[in-house]
Amino acid sequence: MLTIAVSKGRIYEEALPFLADAGIMPVDDPKTCRKLILQTTREDVQLVIIRATDVPTFVEYGAADLGIAGKDVLLEHGAESLYEPLDLNIACCRLMTAVPKDAPPPQGRLRVATKYVKTAQRYFADRGIQAEIIKLYGSMELAPLVGLADCIVDLVDTGNTLRANNLEPRDLIMNVSSRLVVNKAAMKMKNQAIATLLEQFETTLAQR
Numbered sequence: 001m002l003t004i005a006v007s008k009g010r011i012y013e014e015a016l017p018f019l020a021d022a023g024i025m026p027v028d029d030p031k032t033c034r035k036l037i038l039q040t041t042r043e044d045v046q047l048v049i050i051r052a053t054d055v056p057t058f059v060e061y062g063a064a065d066l067g068i069a070g071k072d073v074l075l076e077h078g079a080e081s082l083y084e085p086l087d088l089n090i091a092c093c094r095l096m097t098a099v100p101k102d103a104p105p106p107q108g109r110l111r112v113a114t115k116y117v118k119t120a121q122r123y124f125a126d127r128g129i130q131a132e133i134i135k136l137y138g139s140m141e142l143a144p145l146v147g148l149a150d151c152i153v154d155l156v157d158t159g160n161t162l163r164a165n166n167l168e169p170r171d172l173i174m175n176v177s178s179r180l181v182v183n184k185a186a187m188k189m190k191n192q193a194i195a196t197l198l199e200q201f202e203t204t205l206a207q208r
């Protein structure tokens with residue numbers, strides 16, 4: 001049995017064609033079904049659809065053999081514990097800093113609100129910028145509007161969320177896309193099945 005952990009939401013939706021080309025179609029729709037393990041049209045493959053930040057943890061500990069997660073989440077987790085053999089080039093967006101429109105430069109130490117604490121710390125430290133990182137779990141855009149932070153680090157796709165909150169993107173930290181990750185022990189123990197799946201995903205990618 002192969003277990004694949006997939007991030008909920010946009011990544012799951014965009015991963016479906018890759019899975020379908022490999023003959024893997026979930027029997028139930030996770031939007032309407034409360035089951036946490038989804039059986040698929042392949043008897044030897046099951047899916048777990050979980051929060052993005054939990055995907056690397058499931059794969060690292062071998063609770064899932066493979067995972068599909070954004071590079072943002074993998075970098076924040078510390079991906080050296082996993083193999084990352086394939087960029088699926090889906091759910092593409094940018095990790096950026098953003099600030100209120102027309103804001104004067106902040107005085108003193110920069111306060112940054114983000115859920116990407118480690119990535120933000122590294123980014124500002126590499127640039128010699130003294131920053132106080134404030135961990136939030138959501139609605140980062142709110143932080144500068146209510147004086148909690150000078151700046152945010154968050155994912156930007158269309159930029160609509162920033163615009164709607166009178167913020168503007170500043171610096172690109174990195175381009176983000178979703179990657180296939182593999183548990184290191186599973187790569188050895190289930191090599192044949194994983195190698196075949198990888199080839200199928202690569203074929204789908206090449207046809208795009």
Ligand code: AMP
Binds near residue numbers: 070091158162
């Ligand atoms: P947008 O308004 O299109 O720029 O999208 C920004 C919002 O969507 C932010 O709240 C992001 O955290 C979220 N977002 C954008 N792209 C992604 C992605 N690929 N994966 C997860 N969240 C995303």
